[in-house]
Amino acid sequence: MLDSLSNKMLALSTMTLLFVLVVLVAFFQIQSEQESTQVEINYLVDLQLDVDSLKGELWTYKQKGNSLASGKLNEIQDSIAQQLREKDAVLGIQLDDVQVMNESLQRLIKYEKQRYLSDLNNKVVSDRTSFKVSGILYSRYSSIAQSMTEELAAIHKTVVKLHKEKLQSLIFAAAFWLVVFAIIVSAIAWLVLYRFKTDSNAIKEAMIALSRGELDTKVQCKKMDSEFKIMADFFNQMSESLRLSTVTRQELEDEVAQQTFQLKHKQEQLLFLAEHDPLTNLLNRRAFDNKLDRAIQDAERKGSKLALLFIDLDDFKIVNDQFGHDAGDHVLVQVARRLEDCSEGNDFVARFGGDEFVICTESANEFHHVLLKVENVLSMVARSIEFEKQALKVGASIGVSRFPDQSRCKEDLIVLADEAMYQHKQSKDTRVS
Numbered sequence: 001m002l003d004s005l006s007n008k009m010l011a012l013s014t015m016t017l018l019f020v021l022v023v024l025v026a027f028f029q030i031q032s033e034q035e036s037t038q039v040e041i042n043y044l045v046d047l048q049l050d051v052d053s054l055k056g057e058l059w060t061y062k063q064k065g066n067s068l069a070s071g072k073l074n075e076i077q078d079s080i081a082q083q084l085r086e087k088d089a090v091l092g093i094q095l096d097d098v099q100v101m102n103e104s105l106q107r108l109i110k111y112e113k114q115r116y117l118s119d120l121n122n123k124v125v126s127d128r129t130s131f132k133v134s135g136i137l138y139s140r141y142s143s144i145a146q147s148m149t150e151e152l153a154a155i156h157k158t159v160v161k162l163h164k165e166k167l168q169s170l171i172f173a174a175a176f177w178l179v180v181f182a183i184i185v186s187a188i189a190w191l192v193l194y195r196f197k198t199d200s201n202a203i204k205e206a207m208i209a210l211s212r213g214e215l216d217t218k219v220q221c222k223k224m225d226s227e228f229k230i231m232a233d234f235f236n237q238m239s240e241s242l243r244l245s246t247v248t249r250q251e252l253e254d255e256v257a258q259q260t261f262q263l264k265h266k267q268e269q270l271l272f273l274a275e276h277d278p279l280t281n282l283l284n285r286r287a288f289d290n291k292l293d294r295a296i297q298d299a300e301r302k303g304s305k306l307a308l309l310f311i312d313l314d315d316f317k318i319v320n321d322q323f324g325h326d327a328g329d330h331v332l333v334q335v336a337r338r339l340e341d342c343s344e345g346n347d348f349v350a351r352f353g354g355d356e357f358v359i360c361t362e363s364a365n366e367f368h369h370v371l372l373k374v375e376n377v378l379s380m381v382a383r384s385i386e387f388e389k390q391a392l393k394v395g396a397s398i399g400v401s402r403f404p405d406q407s408r409c410k411e412d413l414i415v416l417a418d419e420a421m422y423q424h425k426q427s428k429d430t431r432v433s
Helices: 005-064 067-085 096-122 127-211 226-245 249-275 285-302 316-323 325-342 367-382 410-432
Strands: 306-314 348-353 356-361 385-387 390-392 395-403
Touching: 005 067, 005 127, 067 096, 096 127, 127 226, 249 285, 285 306, 285 348, 285 356, 285 410, 306 325, 306 367, 306 410, 316 325, 316 390, 325 348, 325 356, 325 367, 325 385, 325 390, 356 367, 367 395, 395 410
Parallel strands: none
Antiparallel strands: 306 356, 306 395, 348 356, 385 390
């Protein structure tokens, strides 16, 4: 019956409502009993006051014996009789004996009044005789009034005792049912809390295990509430789906490592392409400028010298025109390899564009070392290049500029080397012509 959280909460709210109703009914009954007790006690107190007033008037009647006192006595007697006639409106008070006493007292007073009036009319009553008779009657009156007082006191004690017992019974019954409902409400609340914590912890532990990559994790839902069973079934379905559609952790790590390697390789390729000529793989002009800046700074710090060799190929256009651009590209690649072979130490080579190349060398402390470098380059470039069983030949014109002998400015060094190369090419053309 209580196999779901909603049913448990409904039972808890129902028992709580019944608990409140029991409290309200108990307070209402206790309040009603107190009011009933108060009404009966007030009734008895009023009746006792009238009896006390009756006793006082009887004493006055004894002393005076006149019609005025008798009239007041009759009024009190009638009030007592009226209250006794209304006794049915008061709960549980037995006043039959008091009513009989009051009726006897009424008859005595009526008899005494008739006798007194008869004697008064016949003028046979003397003061002494009247006093004697009144004294006897007063004793009987007082005796009856005292009996009424004692009876009312006994009834008062009985009423208090009965109502006390009723109140004790009501309080005991209310306390019993309050304890019963409190135990039931506490038990249901504890059951709700226990099952909620147990079920939620089971799902939480399964989610933690799934977050660690344990794709075969399942929630055991045999004793769960129906709401948590639905969540557990959904989680198990999701876990099974993930297990079937998701790679393992090792596979994921391998894939990540492979992708990282490929990305790093592509990054290196992009960086290489950004700084190198795509045909010859030499430094491009932008990369050469940056590297020349650093070389100049190092040379200034060390106090060393640099030399720039600006190289332009001779007869390269003839190769392109006669054998095609593929032959020209092949020549450029081979020349680039030979220029790299001529480099040593911290030398670096770049393709400036077309058939122009630049070499920066640190072997420039002595000028004859620079001349040896130039002769070596000319010799290497002048060697024939095989292309599709054809021997291709090109020459080279070289211009040189030196740091810091000629300039300390990078741009000036390049311009000076370019101008020197142009002069070298012009001189060769003049000799040929």
